Amino acid sequence: MQWETVIGLEIHAQLATRSKIFSGASTAYGADANTQACIIDLGFPGVLPVLNEAAVDMALKFGIAVNSEIASRSVFARKNYFYPDLPKGYQISQFELPIVGKGSISIDLEEGSQKVIGITRAHLEEDAGKSLHEDFHGMSGIDLNRTGTPLLEIVSEPDMRSIKEAVAYARKIHQLVVYLGICDGNMQEGSFRVDANISIRPLGQEAFGTRTELKNINSFRFMERALNYELERQIDLMEGGGEVVQETRLYDADRDETRSMRSKEEANDYRYFPDPDLLPVEISEERLQRARQAMPELPDQKRQRFETEYRLSSADALTLTQSRALADYFELVVATGADAKMTANWVTVELAGALNKAGLDLSQSPVRPKQLGGLLQRIADNTISGKLAKQVFEAIWNGEGDADSVIEAKGLKQITDSGEIEKIIDEVIAANPKQVEQFRAGKDKLLGFFVGQVMKQTQGKANPGQVNEILLAKLKG
């Protein structure tokens, strides 16, 4: 039987605020255990939560970016369950009236086509703490520093029909929240977490099959593997005459499998109710207006601008706008006067390759935009050939200076003095009478031999265009 995959994602993005969503404790990652959990985060008696306006503004930015309906009035609710990393016994979340309503985002598919994925809602909530399961004399250790860190939970419609689409959507949301500056996107540290709902149905059937929810996915690679495993498992079950059970499953990256999380099965009765400690959140027209004005250029807009403003191919524009940092780098190089197309090539091929090889992030690049711009200008004005430029690039990478000082120090300056080139060509012609004769007799291919000889004499420094031109004139003459 042919099966159709149906996937919807719930993404938790930690918002990049300095302080917690309801308290003034720091959200910095990596502090000593429990040094950033204050009495509000811990739910001591008598404390009251007060909402952080930066978290609200970040949620608005996201809502604007995905063309959502922003709720002028939203409400916080208590989601009740018991777990040691949730000190209050409830999580403050949003249930009936989330701050961000229906929206959508379009994803790029491999064939160059696009697909619109619906966003059901995005709501504000607080993160829980962490349980450390190493053995503490048969007990578990609890670190509540993360408790109260603001989260935006972004819920998609079950619109994805393949694992590829699901990964593309998750990447797109990741790119967007990082562009917006509302999340650092660090999946290893848990700043961006993906839960996936997946089900299958016979191709052509309208009704959805029973879904399972996958948790514990902390990279895009694992996401793909976890979904692949789960898809196979469900197909095997159905084809073997079994049934998929609705449950939460944990992905175990070490074993590359998903496992039922039985302990939480019965706990799905959260008994939400409006949190009496928090009043409804009202978003004024002014606040929304301010958020609109603070919107940065979004990836899709930037990509279109790159295509029109710099006349880049859509593939180059897509690559360069993958991250805001890369796009900024590109524009800084172009701002030095470098040719845009050439810059695109150098940034996406030479620079990206070197960074990849060295295992460095763009922010750690030893070659600064200005230095790359200087190098590209020396190619454009024929000071050096494209081939030698790679040597110069390497030298700049190794901290040997800027393009001009490297060219000077290594004597790489291209020979463009036609008198000098002519002299060398004359020598080459004189030294190879036999080849000259063959060329004149019609063996055109020998031109390459002569060019090679000239380049050898000049250590590759002669301008190739000029060499060709003068050689042809002399050989034919």
Place this chain on the structure above:
Amino acid sequence: MSLDKSDVEKIAHLARMALDESHIEAYVEDLGNILNLVEQLEAADTDAIEPMFHPLHMAQRLRGDEVTESDCRGANQVVAPKVENGLYLVPKVIE
């Protein structure tokens, strides 16, 4: 709407409350009465009424995004039954 004993036991479990077996019948009746009251309220026509989420007719005040709390771990952990290396220790959680 009526409750039975198992409903009360389930609610108690969700709230992690230990109930004295001899009190369960009384809870079945008390909680049942509350639900009956709600049922009566449901008979009222509320189509044109906006749901109330909070009894105060005010909007939530917002605070600026500033770190104002310093580390009070020592003081906060005084009430904890068990701590080690700054962590709260709890009965083992296995998933």
